[in-house]
Amino acid sequence: MALRGTALAACLLATPVAAQDDSPLSAIDWLSQSVEAVAPVASDNPRPRDEPPVATTAASPNVTVTQLDSASPDAVGLLSSATTGLPRNLWSGSSEATLVTLVRAEAMPSLPALQDFLTVLMLAEADAPLGAGSDGALFLARVDKLLDLGALAPAQSLLEAAGADTPQLFRRWFDVALLTGTEDPACRVMQDRPAIAPTAAARIFCLARSGDWPAAALTLNTNRVLGDITEAEEALLSRFLDPDLYEEEPDLSAPERVSPLVFRMREAIGQSLTTPSLPLAFAHADLRNTTGWKAQLEAAERLARAGALPANTLQALYTSRTPSASGGIWDRVDAVQRFDVAIRAGDPGAVASALPAAWDAMREIKAEVPFAQLYADALARLPLTGDAGALAVTIGLLSPSYESVARSAATGDAFLLALAQGRPADATARTDRARAVQAGFAPDAVPERLASMAQNGQLGEALLRAIAIFNAGVSGDTGAITDALAFFRSVGLEDVARRAALQLLILDRAT
Secondary structure: OOOOOOHHHHHHHHOOOOOOOOOOOOHHHHOOOOEOOOOOOOOOOOOOOOOOOOOOOOOOOOOOOOOOOOOOHHHOOOEOHHHHOOOOOOOOOOEHHHHHHHHHHOOOOOOHHHHHHHHHHHHEOOOOOEOOOOOOHHHHHHHHHHHHOOOHHHHHHHHHHHOOOOHHHHHHHHHHHHHHOOHHHHHHHHHHOHHHOEOHHHHHHHHHHOOOHHHHHHHHHHHHHHOOOOHHHHHHHHHHHOHHHHOOOOOOOOOOOOOHHHHHHHHHOOOOOOOOOOOHHHHHHHHOOOOOHHHHHHHHHHHHHOOOOOHHHHHHHHOOOOOOOOOOHHHHHHHHHHHHHHHHHOOHHHHHHHHHHHHHHHHHOOOHHHHHHHHHHHHHOOOOOHHHHHHHHHHHHOOOOHHHHHHHOOOOOHHHHHHHOOOHHHOOOOOHHHHHHHHHOOOOOOOHHHHHHHHOOOHHHHHHHHHHHHHHHHOOOHHHHHHHHHHHHHOOOHHHHHHHHHHHHHOOOOO
């Protein structure tokens, strides 16, 4: 069946699209300048091909060492084919350049099911694509996308699996360490591997972290004289090394570019930057015990909304202390705590009373799916009736146990219950979205272009495009919903299709 939907979906199938100007900063825009950029130097007077080499100076030459025939890190992954259900040739039929462009252009999916699946794609172990080089352009794009998604722990594990022993890999590993407060081991690696070529700012930071303040000060002064650091870097590094000298000085102006290295040094001199206005990955810095509970909660909510925080971590933060105020986030904490106490006690009456407020709190921050992951099974074991029973079924349909919840439900939306069991045709679809979902489960709905790509060894490319198409569907293109769901199902991703469809119909989301 030909591809349906708007011109946007057709464009996504034809060529990769660039991110819009108002999109959030990508990791490639905010990574720290922690390693030197080494570029080949072209000679103005190249030596004739037959002329023997002649030394023009007694100085030691600059030598660049390149490992010949080194394997591309593009094939490195954390999740095997047995775990993901995706074949080893996921990327191998597509060009590396096309895949890199698609990965970079992929926007944050609107639905948790697609957020999770995009993360799985980035972590999948698969053969390298066509034209893959030893620099691992696709691997770097995958890591950067994980950083964009706020998935720091998976990104760190992926980098460590690849070795993080080249400047570009180390640069990313170093930034993850800075944001999670584990920079000391990264600094030791930097000092042990001079080939990584750290910048002056990174060297000074790490020397200071190791307690070698004289060496850090000498490095700063040397680079100041040589003109190798900017005025803004000098001002920040000087305060970082000796903040007491600047007690009477006004605070530094806001940096033009915030990197994890700048963020941590600003924090060290008492001029911290708030994370809500920064890229999502920076929110992890507020999860450290050095920040206040309110900042930790706000960061956890932001990360949970993006699917970048385990549900039990959010629960642990919500229930770790007693709120000392009311309003805003404290009302959410109170609602969750009351419900958590009731569910742990197994008291149906208390649960029925506390559930609506807790659910409203989770809807407010768009963390319904983490809430369902935490509590759906416990709710299913309680004899809840009426509105509470219906709400418990809805929550169950957002959990990993959606199919068993649907089979045992005594009440609930007939179409959602049929969809959860993979049979939406058995019920009446009453909205345009429901009809689009129903069409996506028809046997002849698979779009020809995506199906052809999958058959030609371009499955990964087709899946990236399908995620983008579904995202367009969330914004209102019902034909795109049908195409994406049909394709997911045609390649064996039934769980992804059902979860995405259920979330589309239950949650209030828009791109």
